[in-house]
Amino acid sequence: MATDRSDALVLAIETSCDETAVAIARANGDIVASEISSQIALHQPYGGVVPELASRNHNLTLRPLIEHTLRSAGIELEEIAAIAATAGPGLASSLLIGNTTAKALALALGKPFYAINHLEGHLLSPFIGGGSDIVPSNLALVVSGGHTLIVHLRGAGDYEVLGSTKDDAAGEAFDKVGKMLGLPYPGGPEIDRRARGGNPAAFDFPRSMIDSGDFQFSFSGLKTSVFYQLKKLPEPLDEATINDLCASFQEAVIEVLVAKTITAAERTNERIVSLSGGVSCNRRLREAMSAACEYAGLDLRIAAPEYTTDNAAMIAWAAAIKQGQAADPTPLDQDINPNLKLVGK
Ligand code: KG4
Ligand code: ZN
Numbered sequence: 001m002a003t004d005r006s007d008a009l010v011l012a013i014e015t016s017c018d019e020t021a022v023a024i025a026r027a028n029g030d031i032v033a034s035e036i037s038s039q040i041a042l043h044q045p046y047g048g049v050v051p052e053l054a055s056r057n058h059n060l061t062l063r064p065l066i067e068h069t070l071r072s073a074g075i076e077l078e079e080i081a082a083i084a085a086t087a088g089p090g091l092a093s094s095l096l097i098g099n100t101t102a103k104a105l106a107l108a109l110g111k112p113f114y115a116i117n118h119l120e121g122h123l124l125s126p127f128i129g130g131g132s133d134i135v136p137s138n139l140a141l142v143v144s145g146g147h148t149l150i151v152h153l154r155g156a157g158d159y160e161v162l163g164s165t166k167d168d169a170a171g172e173a174f175d176k177v178g179k180m181l182g183l184p185y186p187g188g189p190e191i192d193r194r195a196r197g198g199n200p201a202a203f204d205f206p207r208s209m210i211d212s213g214d215f216q217f218s219f220s221g222l223k224t225s226v227f228y229q230l231k232k233l234p235e236p237l238d239e240a241t242i243n244d245l246c247a248s249f250q251e252a253v254i255e256v257l258v259a260k261t262i263t264a265a266e267r268t269n270e271r272i273v274s275l276s277g278g279v280s281c282n283r284r285l286r287e288a289m290s291a292a293c294e295y296a297g298l299d300l301r302i303a304a305p306e307y308t309t310d311n312a313a314m315i316a317w318a319a320a321i322k323q324g325q326a327a328d329p330t331p332l333d334q335d336i337n338p339n340l341k342l343v344g345k
Contacts, residue, residue, distance in 0.1 A: 008081035010323065011069075011105070012316035013062065015098030016090025016118045017145070018042075018049045019309070020061040022069040024080070025316035027323055029129050033073035034306070034313035037061045040186065047185050048175070055093035062101055080111060082329070084319030087115035088340030089146065095336040103332045112329030114319040119342045121314035123153055125303040126274040128317050135321070136272055138301070139265040141257060143285075144277035145171035145186070148257075150215040150264050151342065153274065156321045159344040162264055163215025170253055171279045173219035177226050177249050181242055191246040192282045198240075198247030203229055205252040207259075215264050222252055254285050258292045265298055274301045278309040 007026055014021040023034040039057050043049050070077060085102035088095055099115070106113035122142045127135045135156040142149040148165040168176065171188055178187015183194070205225050208218045226249055233241060265273050273293050279285060280303055293300040307314055 008323070009075065009079055010082045010084055010114075010316045010319045011066070011080045012084040012116070012312045012319055013066070013098040013102045014086045014118070014121070014310055014312040014315045015058045015062065015094050016086045016088070017094060017310060018054045019311070020058050020065055020098075021310060021312035021315075022062075022065045023312035023316040024069060024073055024075060025313065025320045027081075027320045029317055029320060031128060031313045031316065032075070033069045034311055034316075035065055035069045035072070036311055037065050044185050047179050049091070051091045051093055054091060055097055058094055058097040062097060066101075077105075077109065080109065082106075082112045082114060082319060082323055083109070084114040084116050084315055086118045086121065086315050087330075087334070088118065088337035090118055090338060092336065092338045095338060099336050107332060112323075113332060114322050114327075115330040115334060116315045116318045116322075117340050117342060118310075118315075119147060119149065119340075120159075121318050122147075122276045122303075123151060123159065123274075123342075124156060124318050124321065125276045125307040125314040126301040128304070128307055128313060137270060138272035138274045139261065139268055139270040140274045140276065141261045141280075141289075142277045143170040143257060143275075143279035145169060145175065145188075145279075147277065148217050148219075149342070150260060152264075152268050152270070156318075157325065159342055161342055161344075162268075163217065163260065165217040165219060167218050167220040168223060170217070170219060170257065171277070173223050173253060174250075174279065176223050180223075180227060180230060181237070181245060183242075188279060188282065191250055192284065194243045195247040195250045195284060198243030198245070200247040200251035202244035203248035205229075205248055207252055207256050210256050210259055215260050217256065217260070219253065222249065250282070250284055254282070254288050257285065258288050261289065262292050262296050262298070265296070271297075272299045272301060276303040276308065281305060281308040
């Protein structure tokens, strides 16, 4: 059933959290269409994602979004050669909507189905469009709302996780600190924006585990430190102090992310560093990682901004690569896995 035609089309669905996303990719990695229906406004009043609301909304949005994606790309459903969906990690009730829809489509069309690990999608996203045979060996940092991972990516499908977070993910820390500061959800983009007008040296927050000698992270102590700093400041906070808190917190996160990434690249003898996941949108992280890589003589590949936060293009491309590698399709009775791990070869 698998095809090796470079123009064969893969339709992918991503519903692991609060974005409903559909994309179509060619087997050579070209993204033909990528549509995202964001639920941010729906969850904003609650200050975080409400799983029941997320799954109900995926249910309402997914079918029209698939139709819209096909129509806007001028593609008929019958032209699709394979269907893919994120199988985990993520929210169970959200994953189920995308997965069940993708399997039903695959069954109805008689096409192969590919279950994709969301983290693999993020990992491969800096190389979208480059062709499956040129995902180079590199040292990868994935920073999102749910994960902070340092991975030795030796090629598509060949991964070794070198470190992860012991508590909060980097994006989660941004969102929780944003909430403490009274900023709208999600805190990440808002802190990024406000930090541009703040002083990163105004508050001395801890660089947790920076000297631990391994590739583990911990961000919950930093979050607590912001909490105790807030207790010492007079209420209400003025705009300049909020901006300084944002800049100082952000700098503490970024310094640790950059230092561990560069050390990991040196230790694995990799010359390429890749950066992906929602937090890789962050302007200061992109700047600091670029400067550190340049200094260390490393080549940095960052996901294009539209492929940093959750999207289905990265899932379509990961599936296209699997097809190119003649991987077996996923059996339709294989369940989703909210705790799916990234496994190497
Ligand atoms: O990859 P993603 O969309 O979802 C997960 O797989 O978790 O990442 C979402 C995370 C959120 O925590 C959000 O606050 C963070 O990415 N984020 C940012 C920025 N844009 C999104 N964090 C810092 N700076 C940004 N500009
Ligand atoms: Zn994600």
